[in-house]
Structures are given as C-alpha cells and as structure tokens.
Amino acid sequence: MPRCLFVLACLLPASALLTSCETSTTVIPEDYSVREVVEVERWEVESGGKMLGHVVKYEIRDAEQPQQFFRVTDHAGRWVGKATANGRFSRRTPFAGDLDLGVLSMRSGVAQLFEAVAPVQLKPVPVEAIWQKQPKKQPKR
Secondary structure, X not given: OHHHHHHHHHHHHHHHHHHHOOOOOOOOOOOOOOOEEEEEEEEEEEXXXXXXXXXXXXXXXXXXXXXXXXXXXXXXXOEEEEEEOOOEEEEOOOOOOOEEEEEOOHHHHHHHHHOOOOOEEEXXXXXXXXXXXXXXXXXXX
C-alpha cells in the first residue's frame, strides 16, 4: 500500500505540470472579405396559366472558387426558398430556420416550394432586361 501512495504522490505533480503547459496553435482566420454577387439567370415560374414568381440564379464571384445558388421568390418578391447548385432545396420559414426539402430537380423543387397542384413551367427572362437592378460594386475607400 505505501508504494501505491508513493506512485500516486509522484504522478499528481507530474499531471499538474502537464496540464498547465500551454500549447500555441496558429489559427488562420476565415476570409470574410466582400465578394461581388451577380445575377446570372432568371426564370418566371408559371403554373396553370398563372405567374407564381421567379427563380434567380446568383453567383458569388470568388477568385478561388465561385459559388452559385438559386433564390425562389413569389410574384410580390418575397423569398419563398432557395436551392444549391447541387439541387438541394429548402423552404424559408422565418424565425424557425429553413426546412430542408431534399435534393430535387428544378421543376419538382420549385413546385414543392409553391405547393403547386398543376405542373410548373420555367420561362427564361433575359438577364439584359433586368441588368439595371444589379447591385452596383461599391468604390474602395
């Protein structure tokens, strides 16, 4: 028994010494610098002869890896949902977080977002027709 107490008494200061050692790690901060976001394409969503809203394809212009995503809005411009470039759709639910709908085709995902009973049609809108609505790049200060 005394030998166990001796070993324990020797280990206690050694463990305290090891836990008090400070390791230094270099943390590289994330790059949150401003990137240009542009509208690439736009479609009108119709179902049963009625215009429901728009699907807009955006691109975040990043020098290393540009990213594309889709925003779905109703006819009044309210945000209904979004989709990734891989086709993962989510419904926007304010104050409750987005509701994941899964990976769907563009027509199926848009139909689910609008809860359309008739099939939806996506009609392209020329980007040149809406270029004035593009956010302007801010000058550097």
